[in-house]
Amino acid sequence: MFRRPAGLAIFIFAFLISVNNLNGTNLPIRTKKAENFSLKDFNGKVHSLSDYKNSKAIVLMFIATQCPVSNAYNSRMVDLYNEYSKKNVAVIGINSNKQESTEEIKDHANKYGFKFPVLKDVNNVVADKFGAGHTPEIFVLNSNFEILYHGRIDDSRDESEVETRDLAKALNEILSGKPVSNPETKAFGCTIKRING
Amino acid sequence: MKYFLIPLLIIFQFCCRQQESNNAEKSTGKNGKIIKSINDDELKRIINNRNGKILLVNVWATWCKPCVKEFPDIVKITGEYENKKMDFLSLNVDFGKHADSLVADFLSRQNNPGFMVYIVPEKKTEQVIELLNKNWDGSIPATFIYDSTGEQKSFLLGSQDYIAFKKSIENILNRKI
Numbered sequence: 001m002f003r004r005p006a007g008l009a010i011f012i013f014a015f016l017i018s019v020n021n022l023n024g025t026n027l028p029i030r031t032k033k034a035e036n037f038s039l040k041d042f043n044g045k046v047h048s049l050s051d052y053k054n055s056k057a058i059v060l061m062f063i064a065t066q067c068p069v070s071n072a073y074n075s076r077m078v079d080l081y082n083e084y085s086k087k088n089v090a091v092i093g094i095n096s097n098k099q100e101s102t103e104e105i106k107d108h109a110n111k112y113g114f115k116f117p118v119l120k121d122v123n124n125v126v127a128d129k130f131g132a133g134h135t136p137e138i139f140v141l142n143s144n145f146e147i148l149y150h151g152r153i154d155d156s157r158d159e160s161e162v163e164t165r166d167l168a169k170a171l172n173e174i175l176s177g178k179p180v181s182n183p184e185t186k187a188f189g190c191t192i193k194r195i196n197g
Numbered sequence: 198m199k200y201f202l203i204p205l206l207i208i209f210q211f212c213c214r215q216q217e218s219n220n221a222e223k224s225t226g227k228n229g230k231i232i233k234s235i236n237d238d239e240l241k242r243i244i245n246n247r248n249g250k251i252l253l254v255n256v257w258a259t260w261c262k263p264c265v266k267e268f269p270d271i272v273k274i275t276g277e278y279e280n281k282k283m284d285f286l287s288l289n290v291d292f293g294k295h296a297d298s299l300v301a302d303f304l305s306r307q308n309n310p311g312f313m314v315y316i317v318p319e320k321k322t323e324q325v326i327e328l329l330n331k332n333w334d335g336s337i338p339a340t341f342i343y344d345s346t347g348e349q350k351s352f353l354l355g356s357q358d359y360i361a362f363k364k365s366i367e368n369i370l371n372r373k374i
Binding site: 068069133134137155156157158161163185186187188189190191192 | 256258260261262263290292293319320322323326327333334335336337338354355
């Protein structure tokens with residue numbers, strides 16, 4: 001399932017599904033397969049998605065420094081990294097909010113003990129490519145950059161009331177070579193503040 | 198005997214319902230109330246029960262800054278149209294055991310606008326998102342406007358202002374069905 005791509009142009013097919021538009025809004029466009037991208041982390045180091053193609057899965061987390069929902073998950077993100085990085089799963093944070101600076105992202109990551117990289121998505125280019133609309137919002141990719149899971153971390157902002165750990169379940173299924181049983185989940189969250197938003 | 202039991206049962210059932218209702222509601226002053234939870238059936242019933250009026254549904258939370266920003270315009274626009282040509286449904290998605298207090302405090306700071314606010318239980322999140330719009334990812338604020346047949350005609354994602362709300366409402370009111 002996680003065969004290494006055979007050195008070919010793996011980013012050709014990023015086929016897009018246009019989401020129904022009603023009057024008054026443009027809903028994000030959801031990709032089924034991601035394109036490669038490169039972003040800098042808060043230390044200025046460039047990370048490309050292709051750097052992680054040997055991982056068993058890649059977890060992209062659209063997060064924020066100021067969103068209370070995203071912040072409620074800070075410790076769970078750290079736990080997730082601690083548990084799954086040992087299993088060759090890449091965990092990457094992405095901040096696409098226009099008003100949250102690189103310096104603020106760095107302070108926030110240090111304050112909450114993020115060991116995973118947090119990338120600054122200037123002009124929300126990557127958020128647009130993924131159709132990410134809010135924080136926290138998760139995409140799990142395989143080594144071919146196919147999106148295997150999209151949605152929430154779990155079903156409660158209050159950790160003591162969690163009943164279903166949707167992201168962990170999806171990762172466990174992927175690591176076991178099984179199809180993800182619930183590939184799409186939804187939750188309320190803070191809108192990503194875009195440059196044109 | 199049965200002539201005695203039937204009225205007794207009716208009275209008993211009525212008392213229980215009153216008790217349930219009292220547990221679920223909190224007055225915010227004026228005519229406003231916070232209903233602690235709303236289920237899918239109740240939401241469907243409100244959407245479908247149009248009586249010739251359109252319906253504006255606004256989904257918001259006190260933790261959501263863009264929601265707070267647009268709230269005064271929601272109050273203004275609903276004050277202008279509600280009960281005349283439009284019904285209004287305020288769906289709050291604050292989380293936790295104290296969500297109703299957070300909402301009550303917020304409404305108090307907004308001079309208690311007087312409308313009913315329903316709190317969506319966190320465990321009902323997915324059902325409510327799916328019911329309102331299958332393509333919606335759950336980012337808020339979100340506003341949905343239904344025509345007088347109960348069909349969704351407008352979906353406004355992100356913070357809006359009075360003019361945007363008015364334009365969408367007038368578009369739907371002036372549309373021939």
